Amino acid sequence: MSTQVFETMESNVRSYSRSFPVVFNKAKGSYLYADNGNAYIDFLMGAGALNYGHNNEYIKQQLLAYMADDSIMQGLDMFTIAKGDFISSFNDLLLKPKGLQYKFQFCGPTGTNAIEAALKLARNYTKRSNVIAFMGAYHGLSQGSLALTSNQYHRQVAGVGLHNVTFLPFENGGPAGLDSLSYFEMMLEDTHSGIEKPAAVILESVQAEGGVNVASAEWLRSLKQICEKHGILFISDDIQIGCGRSGDFFSFEQAGIVPDIVVLSKSLSGYGLPMAMLLIKPELDIWQPGEHNGTFRGYQLAFIGGKAALEFRRDTGLEAAVKQKAIYIERFLKEELAAADERIVIRGRGLMWGIDLSSFEDPLLAKKVAQQSFEDKLIVECVGRHDKVIKLLPALTIEETTLNQALDILQRNINANIRSRASRKAALA
Ligand SMILES: Cc1ncc(COP(=O)(O)O)c(C=O)c1O
Structure with missing residues (x-):
C-alpha cells in the first residue's frame, strides 16, 4: 500500500x-x-x-476463547465476570504478595484520562488545587495532564492557561549541587515562599519521554517522606515504567515506598488493548457514584488480556x-x-x-x-x-x-x- x-x-x-x-x-x-x-x-x-x-x-488464546464464546464485550462499568476475574487476579498475584492494599478505579481507556482522575481525586480529597510536577515530565495531553507535562511544544497549543501546577527540577535535573528536594521543603516551610501547599506530587520514577531520567531509590524515599510530613499525596505515574518494565511490576517497589495513588495504563491489558486504571488507598476513595464517568471504563477484552498477562508473567518467570x-x-x-x-x-x-x-x-x-x-x-x-x-x-x-x-x-x-x-x-x- x-x-x-x-x-x-x-x-x-x-x-x-x-x-x-x-x-x-x-x-x-x-x-x-x-x-x-x-x-x-x-x-x-x-x-x-x-x-x-x-x-x-498465551494472551491471544485467552482473548480468542473469550470472543468465540460470545462473552460480553461492552459492559460500561457493570459487574462482569471478566472484570471480577481481573480484579481478583491482580489482587492475588500482585497486591497481596507485595503487602499492598488498594481499591481499583477503572478510567476511560487512555493514560491521560486516568491522570485526570488522579488529579481530581487528590484535589477533592485535600481541598487544595496546586500540584507539584517535575521538569521533564510527560503525563498526557488533555487539559489537566497537559498542565503537568513540561514540554513547551505540547503546552503551547493548550489554548487556555495551564495552571495549578508548580514544576521542580527532577533528580539531577539541574546544575550540579541543585537539590530540588531541599528547595521543595523550603517552599513548604517558609511562610513567605509564595507557593500554595500542594494537593499532591506526581512523578514518573523514570521519566520516559523526558529523556530516560532515573530517580534513585533514596531520592524517591526522601520525596515520599516530605509528602508524608506535610500531608501531600504521592502519585506514581507508572503508565510507561510500570507493568514490569522496571524489573518489578511497579516502579516504586525498589524504593520500598507505597504511593497514595498509582496510575497504570499502556501494558496493563497485556495486548496493546486500551485500558487505564488507578490504584487508590482505600481511605482516599471519596468518589461519589459516576463522578468520573466514561463509556469505555471497562473494556472487557482488556480485562481478559490483563488477567492473562499476569498469568503469563507468573508462569514464565518474566x-x-x-x-x-x-x-x-x-x-x-x-x-x-x-x-x-x-x-x-x-x-x-x-x-x-x-x-x-x-x-x-x-x-x-x-x-x-x-x-x-x-x-x-x-x-x-x-x-x-x-x-x-x-x-x-x-x-x-x-x-x-x-x-x-x-x-x-x-x-x-x-x-x-x-x-x-x-x-x-x-x-x-
Ligand atoms: C508516563 C506517561 N504518563 C501518561 C501518558 C499518557 O498516556 P496516553 O497517551 O495513553 O494518554 C504517557 C504516554 O506516553 C506516559 O508515558
Whole structure:
C-alpha cells in the first residue's frame, strides 16, 4: 500500500508515522512487519503498551476463547465476570504478595484520562488545587495532564492557561549541587515562599519521554517522606515504567515506598488493548457514584488480556528474566557502546534505557542514528530535550539474539556518526 492516503488525508497531527514512514501489517513478538515484507525489530513497542510482545500467544488464546464464546464485550462499568476475574487476579498475584492494599478505579481507556482522575481525586480529597510536577515530565495531553507535562511544544497549543501546577527540577535535573528536594521543603516551610501547599506530587520514577531520567531509590524515599510530613499525596505515574518494565511490576517497589495513588495504563491489558486504571488507598476513595464517568471504563477484552498477562508473567518467570536482561543490556551500553566516546551518557532501569547524545555538537545526532537504524530495520525513538536521547524500549520477552542484533545496529550507527575517541586522539597527536 502506498503511504499517500495517510499523507494526503490524515491530519498533520500524526507523529510516529513521520519517523517510520512504511505501512505495517503484521506483528509478532519483537517484530513488526511492513506490507512489503520487511521485518523490523521493534524497540518502541507501542510506546510501552506492548511489554509482553506483539500478539503474545498465551494472551491471544485467552482473548480468542473469550470472543468465540460470545462473552460480553461492552459492559460500561457493570459487574462482569471478566472484570471480577481481573480484579481478583491482580489482587492475588500482585497486591497481596507485595503487602499492598488498594481499591481499583477503572478510567476511560487512555493514560491521560486516568491522570485526570488522579488529579481530581487528590484535589477533592485535600481541598487544595496546586500540584507539584517535575521538569521533564510527560503525563498526557488533555487539559489537566497537559498542565503537568513540561514540554513547551505540547503546552503551547493548550489554548487556555495551564495552571495549578508548580514544576521542580527532577533528580539531577539541574546544575550540579541543585537539590530540588531541599528547595521543595523550603517552599513548604517558609511562610513567605509564595507557593500554595500542594494537593499532591506526581512523578514518573523514570521519566520516559523526558529523556530516560532515573530517580534513585533514596531520592524517591526522601520525596515520599516530605509528602508524608506535610500531608501531600504521592502519585506514581507508572503508565510507561510500570507493568514490569522496571524489573518489578511497579516502579516504586525498589524504593520500598507505597504511593497514595498509582496510575497504570499502556501494558496493563497485556495486548496493546486500551485500558487505564488507578490504584487508590482505600481511605482516599471519596468518589461519589459516576463522578468520573466514561463509556469505555471497562473494556472487557482488556480485562481478559490483563488477567492473562499476569498469568503469563507468573508462569514464565518474566520478572527474573527481565532483571537478567537488564544487567546484560546495562553492561553492553555502559562498557561497550559508551566506551567509544566519553560524551555518550547511558541512563536507565530494567528494560528502559536512554543513550544520551546531547553532549555532541551535532544537535541532530540522535535523530540521525535513529533514522539510520530504521533503514537497518530497527524501530527506535528519540526523546528528551530536543530529542537528543535515543530511548530503548524492547519487549520484556525479547530473545537474546534479537536484542543483540538491535544493540549492534545502534552501536554501528553511533560509531559511524561520531569521531571515536581513538581517532580524535590521533588527530590531536
Ligand atoms: C508516563 C506517561 N504518563 C501518561 C501518558 C499518557 O498516556 P496516553 O497517551 O495513553 O494518554 C504517557 C504516554 O506516553 C506516559 O508515558
